[in-house]
Amino acid sequence: MNTLLGNISAAEFLREYWQQRPLFIRQALPAFQSPVSPEELAGLAMEDTVEARLVVNEDEADPWQVWHGPFSEEAFLNLPIDNWTLLVQAVDHWLPEIAQLLNHFDFIPGWRLDDIMVSYARPGGGVGPHHDQYDVFLLQARGRRKWQVGQRCTTQTPLLAHNDLKILAEFHVSDEWVLEPGDMLYLPPGLAHNGIALDDCMTFSVGFRAPSAAEVITHFSDYVADNLSEDMRYADPALALSEHPGEITLSAVGRLKALLNELDDEQKLVEWFGRFMTESKYNITPELPTIKPTDCDELAGRLKQGYSLAIVPGARLAYSTLNKCWQVYADGQVLQASEQVSPILTLLERRQPIYQADVAEGDVDTLLLLTQLVALGTLAWKWNDAG
Known part of the structure; x- marks a missing residue:
């Protein structure tokens, strides 16, 4: 210790x-x-x-x-x-x-x-x-x-x-x-x-970081709203006749609760939280490139040549395995992954560099994740003097 x-x-x-x-x-x-x-x-x-x-x-x-x-x-x-x-x-x-x-x-x-x-x-x-x-x-x-x-x-x-x-x-x-x-x-x-x-x-x-409840509610609400269909609305079929048309009834409140309950999605919550907690507070880097698969063979080749991959200073990384759905969050973005990438995430979460020996031959899932993180700007190449 x-x-x-x-x-x-x-x-x-x-x-x-x-x-x-x-x-x-x-x-x-x-x-x-x-x-x-x-x-x-x-x-x-x-x-x-x-x-x-x-x-x-x-x-x-x-x-x-x-x-x-x-x-x-x-x-x-x-x-x-x-x-x-x-x-x-x-x-x-x-x-x-x-x-x-x-x-x-x-x-x-x-x-x-x-x-x-x-x-x-x-x-x-x-x-x-x-x-x-x-x-x-x-x-x-x-x-x-x-x-x-x-x-x-x-x-x-x-x-x-x-x-x-x-x-x-x-x-x-x-x-x-x-x-x-x-x-x-x-x-x-x-x-x-x-x-x-x-x-x-x-x-x-x-x-x-310790976001306030107000920040959490505001940011999460915006995130959910941006992904909702216009078809999802308050509805009251078989509406009962009311003697007081200005009154908001208990049944109306119940229907509103039912609408809000439809938004209770644990997977969506953790996905938002991962993105939220990995966003950078400081606009000190160029605009991040669009996430897209890059050439996994090229990445594997560079590792064999003696290069390693390291987390860029200031980059933020997290992941979740909720309901066996592997997601990696990097600088406010979300990447889909699989249990195959677990050994690499163990290294990255402790900000350790990635060498050729850390990636198994033919491990396509891990190679794809690494190439996406490079494209995102979360990982950068570094020459390994000992390689």
Whole structure:
């Protein structure tokens, strides 16, 4: 067992801490050093397709100033010496060495993973006491940051008036820790917290998707509606004569329930959920190509030549076997599959590369799935130096 969760097992963490209480782990990744420098992070924040923010908190009259990227070199040159933070979203989409960190969190369903946000802060920098609606692991990658945690919060918890930041009006500190490189802090949803840079520091935030009930209902309703026939309508044959034509009767409500019950399709629900949870939040890649079978023989030939297939950084993958119907969900698309592809999915769900030895001779189902994932842009070719 690795040290990521300290001296407890993944099962114990999920049972005792996940979505319940914070956990501080000293040296979760011993001797960890950031794969990205502050200068490289600033370079990413200057790109048009990267979501980035600068938060400056040195002015007492206006303590929380926020700017959104992309930034120019002048923007960084004009910053104060201390008391500011640069936050860049989805850095794992851009840098494979950052994406590899996700492998440490394979004890949580992969489709729950969101992205890795990287922040760089000068002493005193932070974004103020706040709470999130999702689980997050805060890995210290450079310097020291003090983390304070406080009360449980909801959407009704009072906030300070601010257009960009959700800063708590009151923050009651109950615990605090100083994190050094390699240390990590897990925070469940709704827990108030505040991070303050003690010196030149970088923090990696590994966040997890948690769609709201409103998002689920709205998105699923749209998905179902797009696939319904115009012939499916409210109907009331053998309608009984009513003395009150304006009254909505109990029988009318019953017929409405019957119509809605016809939409209760478990297979359709899981298909929608797979697509929904694998959609990218960030439009940082070219438009995905149409799914179509490609030449399986060509793919097998390239594997024999010494190439391997790897999941593209930022790509999202999941699958389901409900009612023995194998479906693979990749970046918001659905692919039909069979039990034959199970060994490959076991590798892909842990973001492992695919080599020639992983594909059995004549395994048409697996070859077809791989070619479709390549066409979709979820998998990419990589030269295997050892091949």
